Amino acid sequence: MTRQIHLAAHFPGVNNQTVWTDPTSGSQIDFASFEHFARNAEKGVFDYIFLAEGLRLREHRGRIHDLDVLGRPNTLAILAALAAVTEHIGLVGTLSTTFNEPYELGRQLATLDHLSGGRAGWNAVTSSDAFHGANFRRGGYLAHPDRYTRASEFAEISKALWSSWDADGIVADAASGDFLRDGAIARVQRTSRLFDIDAVFDVPGSPQGRPVIVQAGDSPDGRDFATAHADVIFSLHTEFEDAQVFYRDVKGRLAAHGRDEDSLKILPGATFVLGDTDAEARERSREIARAQVRPETAITYLEQIWNRDFSGYDADGPLPDVEPDTGSESAQGFANRHAAIRGRIAQLREVAAKENLSIRDLVIRLTANHTFVGTPEHVASEIDRYVQERASDGFTLIGHLSPHGLDEFTDRVVPLLQERGSYRSSYEDGATLHDLLGLAPVTSREPAVR
Amino acid sequence: MTERVHIAVGLDGAGWHPAAWREDSARPTELTTAGYWRDQVRPADAAGVVFATLEDALSLGGRTYEEDAETRLDRARGRLDAVLLASFLAPLTERIGLVPTVTTTHPEPFHLATGLQTLDHASRGRAGARFVAGANEQERANFGRRTGDATGLEAAASAPLRVEQSPHWQAAFREAGDVIDAVRALADSWEDDAIIRDLATGRFLDRDRVHNVDIDGEFFSITGASIVPRSPQGQPLVTVLAHQTVPYRLAAQHADVVFVTPRDAAGLVPILSELDEASAQLRAEPERLRVFADLLVVIEETRAAADQTWARLQDRATLVTDARVVVGTPDDVVDEIRLLAAAGADGVRLRPARQPADLTAITEQVLPRAAAAGVLVADEGAPTLRERLGLPRRASRHTRQETRA
Numbered sequence: 061m062t063r064q065i066h067l068a069a070h071f072p073g074v075n076n077q078t079v080w081t082d083p084t085s086g087s088q089i090d091f092a093s094f095e096h097f098a099r100n101a102e103k104g105v106f107d108y109i110f111l112a113e114g115l116r117l118r119e120h121r122g123r124i125h126d127l128d129v130l131g132r133p134n135t136l137a138i139l140a141a142l143a144a145v146t147e148h149i150g151l152v153g154t155l156s157t158t159f160n161e162p163y164e165l166g167r168q169l170a171t172l173d174h175l176s177g178g179r180a181g182w183n184a185v186t187s188s189d190a191f192h193g194a195n196f197r198r199g200g201y202l203a204h205p206d207r208y209t210r211a212s213e214f215a216e217i218s219k220a221l222w223s224s225w226d227a228d229g230i231v232a233d234a235a236s237g238d239f240l241r242d243g244a245i246a247r248v249q250r251t252s253r254l255f256d257i258d259a260v261f262d263v264p265g266s267p268q269g270r271p272v273i274v275q276a277g278d279s280p281d282g283r284d285f286a287t288a289h290a291d292v293i294f295s296l297h298t299e300f301e302d303a304q305v306f307y308r309d310v311k312g313r314l315a316a317h318g319r320d321e322d323s324l325k326i327l328p329g330a331t332f333v334l335g336d337t338d339a340e341a342r343e344r345s346r347e348i349a350r351a352q353v354r355p356e357t358a359i360t361y362l363e364q365i366w367n368r369d370f371s372g373y374d375a376d377g378p379l380p381d382v383e384p385d386t387g388s389e390s391a392q393g394f395a396n397r398h399a400a401i402r403g404r405i406a407q408l409r410e411v412a413a414k415e416n417l418s419i420r421d422l423v424i425r426l427t428a429n430h431t432f433v434g435t436p437e438h439v440a441s442e443i444d445r446y447v448q449e450r451a452s453d454g455f456t457l458i459g460h461l462s463p464h465g466l467d468e469f470t471d472r473v474v475p476l477l478q479e480r481g482s483y484r485s486s487y488e489d490g491a492t493l494h495d496l497l498g499l500a501p502v503t504s505r506e507p508a509v510r
Numbered sequence: 511m512t513e514r515v516h517i518a519v520g521l522d523g524a525g526w527h528p529a530a531w532r533e534d535s536a537r538p539t540e541l542t543t544a545g546y547w548r549d550q551v552r553p554a555d556a557a558g559v560v561f562a563t564l565e566d567a568l569s570l571g572g573r574t575y576e577e578d579a580e581t582r583l584d585r586a587r588g589r590l591d592a593v594l595l596a597s598f599l600a601p602l603t604e605r606i607g608l609v610p611t612v613t614t615t616h617p618e619p620f621h622l623a624t625g626l627q628t629l630d631h632a633s634r635g636r637a638g639a640r641f642v643a644g645a646n647e648q649e650r651a652n653f654g655r656r657t658g659d660a661t662g663l664e665a666a667a668s669a670p671l672r673v674e675q676s677p678h679w680q681a682a683f684r685e686a687g688d689v690i691d692a693v694r695a696l697a698d699s700w701e702d703d704a705i706i707r708d709l710a711t712g713r714f715l716d717r718d719r720v721h722n723v724d725i726d727g728e729f730f731s732i733t734g735a736s737i738v739p740r741s742p743q744g745q746p747l748v749t750v751l752a753h754q755t756v757p758y759r760l761a762a763q764h765a766d767v768v769f770v771t772p773r774d775a776a777g778l779v780p781i782l783s784e785l786d787e788a789s790a791q792l793r794a795e796p797e798r799l800r801v802f803a804d805l806l807v808v809i810e811e812t813r814a815a816a817d818q819t820w821a822r823l824q825d826r827a828t829l830v831t832d833a834r835v836v837v838g839t840p841d842d843v844v845d846e847i848r849l850l851a852a853a854g855a856d857g858v859r860l861r862p863a864r865q866p867a868d869l870t871a872i873t874e875q876v877l878p879r880a881a882a883a884g885v886l887v888a889d890e891g892a893p894t895l896r897e898r899l900g901l902p903r904r905a906s907r908h909t910r911q912e913t914r915a
Binding site: 080081088089090091095114115116117123124126127128129130131132133134136137138140141143144145159160161162163164167168171172174175176177194195196197199225230232234237238239240241242244245250255256257258259260261262263264266354355356357 | 529531532533534536538539542543544567568569570572580583584585586587588589590591593594595597598599600601602616617618619620621624625627628629631632634648651652653654700705707709712713714715716717720729730731732733734735737738739826827
C-alpha cells in the first residue's frame, strides 16, 4: 500500500538559513507575512505550519547578534490570529516546559484548539539555561538533568487537565438551572519534587481532546519523552540511511509503551532548492548557500566556536591557526565545554584540510547543505522514496525566504506528489490535526488524581 | 455644548448576569467556540464601539470570591484565554480595540508583554489589556508550587474591603504596577527603526537601537529586550478597573484608561477628584488618564419589558455587581451615558447583562441613538486604538532620550 506523505511548513527562522538580503525578502513580523505563509501552506494542503521559539534575542560575544533576521512574534498569539485566516491547516507552536506552567499553557493550547476547531499542536521543548531564564520569574532555576523530568510531568499534568472535563459535562439545562452535570470536572492533582498542583481546569474539553504533541530533542531522554508522549518527532536525520536507522530506532521503542508504529510520525527538517534542470538547481543552491553564509556570517560562526575576535580574518582564507578561548563561560551560560570545543575544532580542521576549504566554504558545508536539490520531479521522487522506504513519514520543510519560501514548493512539487498518489489532494471538511496526521482520535481520559 | 464620550463594551461569557445563560437567546453550549465570539465582536466593531474588554481569570470560578465558586453547578463555566481570543478576533475585525484581561500575579510578565505586542501586530494597532492584580486560593493551587519563586504573595481567601488592610493585597498591587512597567519597557525595547537591513554592512538590525530592559524588582527580574520588534502602537493601551484608593493610585500612576463604577453620575465627581489628586502626585505617563464609567445594562424595547426581563433574571439568580445597573430602553441607556458625559467621563463601558441580547441592543440601538444625540465621539479613522482615544503614538523611551541629549 502506498504510504502517505505528511508535510509541515516551518516558518523561516531567526538564523542564517533565512536570507534577508534577497530583494523579495519580506517582513519577519508583519501579520501579512504570517498570513501569506499560512495560506500558501494551506493551498499546498500541508498538515501544519510550525513555529519555532526563542525566548531571548540571540547574542554573539555579549552583544545582540545583528547579522541574521531577528525578532519574532509570541508563538501562541500569532497562531491564534492565524486560526482566524485559515480553515484546515494545523497550527503548531514551540513552547517551553521550563518557562511555562502547566495550568496556563494548558488553557492557552486548549483555547487554540477551540478557536481553530481542532487544529492545535505543541512542540514541547526543554531548555533550562540561565541565559533564557534571565527573562523569567524563576531565572535559570532548573538543573539540567531535571529538564526531561519536568517535561514529562508537565506533559502528564497537561494531558490530565485537557481530559478533566467530561465530554457531556455541560448540560446547560435552562429549566433546571444546572449548567454543569455533577462531577463534570475532575480535579487534577500532582505533588512531586517539581510540582504541587491541585487544579480545577477552566477550559472545557477541546475538539481534539488535546493538541498534537511534537518533540524535537534527539538525546536518549528526548527519544524517551517522544515515545512516551509525542505524536510527531521533528528530527534532524535527513541523510537517507541515517534517517532509516533513526526511524527504526524510534518506532521500535513504541511497543514498550503500548503504542503502534502509526501513532508517532517522524518528520525531519528539510531544505530544498528547485531548478528547471538539475544543473540549474545546483547552481541556485550554491548561490543561496552563499547568501546564507556571507563572509561576516562565516567569521561569526567561527567566533562562536573559538570564542575569539576574528574580525581581522578573511572569510575566503584558511581557518585561524589559533587556540580557542575556553577560559571563561560563554555569555550563553553553557558549562565549560573545554574538551568538546577542542574536539570540534580538530574535526573542522580535518574537514577543511582534506578538501582545502576556505572559512566560508567550510561554514557553507556545515550550515547550508540543502537537503533536496533538483528539478521538482527529482525532489518529489526523493521525498516519496524517503516515505515509502521508511526513512521518514514526511518532512518539516524550511524555506530560505520569508514569507514566500515555500510558495514554489506548493506550486511545483505538491502537484507531483499528488500525481504519485502519496499525498492528499484536498482537506476533508472538519478534519482535525490528529486526522490530518493519521493519528487516532484522543478518547481515553488521563488519570486525574495521583 | 454636549460632552461627547467613547462607548466601549465589556464582554464576559454569556453576559454579566449569572442567569444570562438561561435566556432563550443565549448560546450556553457555544461559549468557547470561535463562531460565538466572532458573532459577539464583529457587530460591535461595525457599530463603532471603540473597544471591547474580554474578561478572564485563572480559575474555574473566577473572581467571584464565592466560597462554592469552584463547585457550584448553576453558573456558566468554561472560558478561553483572553489574549488568545483577542488575537483570534484581530484579523476578523477592522476598527475595534481588543482589550483582554490579564492577571499579573502568576503569569510571566515576559510572555504577557510579547503576547500583547503580537496582538498589536496582528490587529495593526488595536491592542490593549486590562491588568488585574492578585489571585485567589484556587488560582494559586492551579499554578502550584514554584520553588524559589520571588512572588511571595499569599493568596487572599476573599477580596478585602480595603486593600490597605492587607499586606498581601498591597503587594499584589505593587506587583501589578511592576508588570505594567515591564510591559511598557519591553514594548519600548526595540526602537522604531531598529531593523535596518543594511546590505552594505550585512547587518539586519542596528543593535544600538535594541535595548535590554534590565528590570530587577521586588517580584521578578527580566534582563533581555523583547523578542518582538516594536508594534504599530508602540505600547498597548493599558487599562485598570478600580474601586478604591490603592487601585485608583495604580491607575493614576500606570494606566492609560481606568474603569470606575460610580453609583450614579453624581457619584463620578468625587472619584474624578480622587483620581486627579492621585495623578498630580504619581502620574508618570505624559497623557492625562482617561476615565471610563461602567454601566451594567439590561435593555428591551420598553421599560415594562426590561423590568420583566430583570425580574426573570433576578428570580433565577441574584446579581452581585460593582457597577450601576441600568434596566430600561435604549434611550434610557443613552440618557445615562449623557449624564456621565456631563459629569466628566471620557467614556462609558457598557457591560451587557446578557450576551448576545443586550450586546445586540447596544450595537443596534444604543450606539446609533448616542451618535444621533451627539454624545458619541465619532470615529474619524485614526489609525490605532491609542490615537482614536486621543493618545498620541509615543516613540520608544530610548528614542526620546536620544532626542533630548
